[in-house]
Amino acid sequence: MPFLYLIPFYAKWHYTEGFKDLFRNWKNLIFFVLHFFSLGILFRTWFAPFGRLNEEYRKGLDPEAFFETLVANTLMRIVGFFLRTFVIIIGLLILFIVVMLGPAVFILWTLTPFILLFLFIFGVDQTFAFNIFLNFYGL
């Protein structure tokens, strides 16, 4: 069967090029998380007013106007700070997950052919009640 002829080629690829591809895609995903959550920009502008909604201070000495502007601008900075903090936390969390998932996926990838085989045999066993596994464990 030509399909069986393919197996050695596939096996070679799975444990060589396949790993390289996996590593490249993992790297892409990390960059994507950094890009999607704009972490660099958000860190740089963490304390900037939200949407530049700040007022300009009027010229001359007018304490009331000065404090009005100061309060409004501080409020906008606080809003901006909280929104950015929220996104930064979510972004960092997802980045952490992606980074951590990397090694796990590598292990999973290594085992995939065996897992696949196991699932298939187990499925057949379950469906046709061969009870291979029950017998194996002497149950």
Place this chain on the structure above:
Amino acid sequence: MDYKKLKDTLISWRPVYILESVLPHRLRDITKKITFLSFILFSLLSIARISFLGLALIFFSLWLVFFLLDCFYYSYYFKHSKEAGRFAFELALVVLGSPDDDIIYGFMFSNLGKKILWRCGIDRESQRDFLSNRKFRLSGDKFKLPEGRSTFRAYLEGLIASDVEFKNFILAHHVMEEEFLGAATWTVSVMLDVSKSKRWWGSDNLLRINPIGRNWSYGRSYSLMKYARPLLVSDSIIDEGYHVEEAKLLEIVLSRTREANALLVGDDGVGKMEVLEELHKLMGKDEVPLILRGKQIWVFEISVLSAAVGNAQIFERELIKVLKESERAGNIIFVIPNMSAFLEAGNIYGVSVLAMLSPFFSSSRMQIVGISSTEEYQRLLEPLGDIKQHFEKVTVEPAGEDMLVKILESEVIHLENQIGITISYPAISEAIASSKKYFVDRPLADVATDLLIESATKASKDGKFIVDKEDVLFVIKSKTGIPTGFVKEVEKDKLLNLETLLKARIVGQDDAVKVVSDAIRRARSGIGNPLRPAGSFLFLGPTGVGKTETAKALGEVFFGETSKMIRLDMSEYNAPDSLNRLIGSFESNTPGTLVTLLREHPYGVLLLDEFEKTDSKVLDLFMQIIDEGIFSDMRGKKVSARNVIIVATSNAAGDIIFEYVRTGKDLSATRETIINEIIAKGIFRPELLNRFDGIVLFHPLNEDSLREVSKRLLDHLVQRLKSKGITLKISDSLVSFLTKKGMDPKFGARPLNRAIQETVEQIIAKKMISGEISSGSEIELTENDLG
């Protein structure tokens, strides 16, 4: 490189070739979907009944197999190989699947080969016919690949070079070698791009997703949103860089910390907006300096603002509001699509837009990009110090032909999706070639796209599945009247017997008939120089010998019966201001006669009567037109005369010719002497005469010729009378009488017309009014009647 080496280069794709042979991609795709759906179904059923869990696991493991095979497939698909090139995967499928003793069969039978030939406009039936009827089989040892090219191109060039039968098959379908190669590269590029667009996990696709939070550090300009639109980038699946150089220059200018303003200057249709689109693409991929990241390009429409406001105050207030808000937002690249119109918009309110705009020139928070045509830049913007000082000019050059092909390829993909018809590659190349040839004044890309759209509509109406060259040529013919396309049987007969056809109209001028016939055949075959007029002739001879009639016949035969003849009496252009009257005057802002006529009728015959009587400057202008087929009007805009046949007539040599003929000399033998006499008399300069495709000497008409003309003029009268129900019988005596009466060697056939009017027409008119003849009558005039 030989075939064996090519195979060795591609051998590393063998695993995926086997996969494709056993389980083609499409079949895998369908099976993967089915197994996944089955897995979901049985997983849900297993909640109710645990025995379904086994089936769910079987389908899951099967789905996993197909998933892993997909990973395997794409890994090979996008595998980089310097030696095998970009299209190694597709090429490997063809080469590894070809039998060594019949490479052409392997190519034509492959998925890619079928697609390429279809793109060339060669239908499946013809492909099958060729495969079953060919005599030669190209084997691996006879297959030679040229060196120094990409492997994919070398393979295709090798196919054509090694198998003459295959080459002739391609050529027989009016597909040139370059078109075949172009179609192949395009086909495989589209396949690659489609696969790339499906690869969502690739960095290109991932980084295209809009990020969140990036705009939070910037403000919003609500006024700008009222009067401007964000720059829209056409969603092209082929990501070819267009105007990359200009976009990089623009990027440098806009990255400055101060006075980051640019002015994009170029002729209409060169793609100034596309420079911004290219920059937008670079910004989308974050391939720009930090200062430009997160910026938005907004195109401001002054006409929308002008329409929305009623008076100077509101205009001024709104414009300043827009500019201030844009600056405050901090992430706006403010684009003014028509800079001169923008600056002039305030004139009706007595407001200086430039004065309002200038405070923002030095802003570090906003970049301004103005767009202008070259002509308006030179006329209106360059003299303005503020603009010159604060804007960096970026000149936009027209796209080269290669890039134009890429643009059209991209457009065509969209068009095909819209109208559901394939556009062949030769149709695209014909659209570009014809646009360059027949529509000189308009932007090339626009014209070529319009031609393809119209051709596709025509082909669709005809029930065709593919647009080919012939469809494009048909559209050109219907738009211009110029006969294009392949010469078919009827037209072939007509072209080969042109002399006979023309002699039926032109009497006694065999030399002229031959020259004109040759010119028509040259123009029709398309071998003439495309950078000159379709033809240019100087007709020399006495008056009334058929010079104008020949020009008319020439136009009708070449451009069709309804063709328009542009006629200029050059004796009216003999004053010093004649040149201005022809090409227009910048001072008085009046367009020129010649410019207007050529723009309105760019296809036909341009007849320049009494050419010798015009001013010397005008002669110089025509020297340029005849030489290059193009000239500039008063505003410096190009005017094309490349699709007209120029016929200049002159009586200047009439006396000389008449004298030579009177003394019994043969005109063709004394031709050189006559032309030398013309030059010696200072009528025309030799450099002007040398530029004409042909100088034709018209003979004075002898008695036989005049007799023939008399007959033809009487025939016309017979036709006119027939429409009134009266039959006029023409006798030999009547013809002889008229020939005698109208014979004047100095004026040729012209007095004959007058003779017919004064005698025959006069008598018949009297008889009609007196009631002697009426509808249904038959009349024959004798010499007695004619007095």
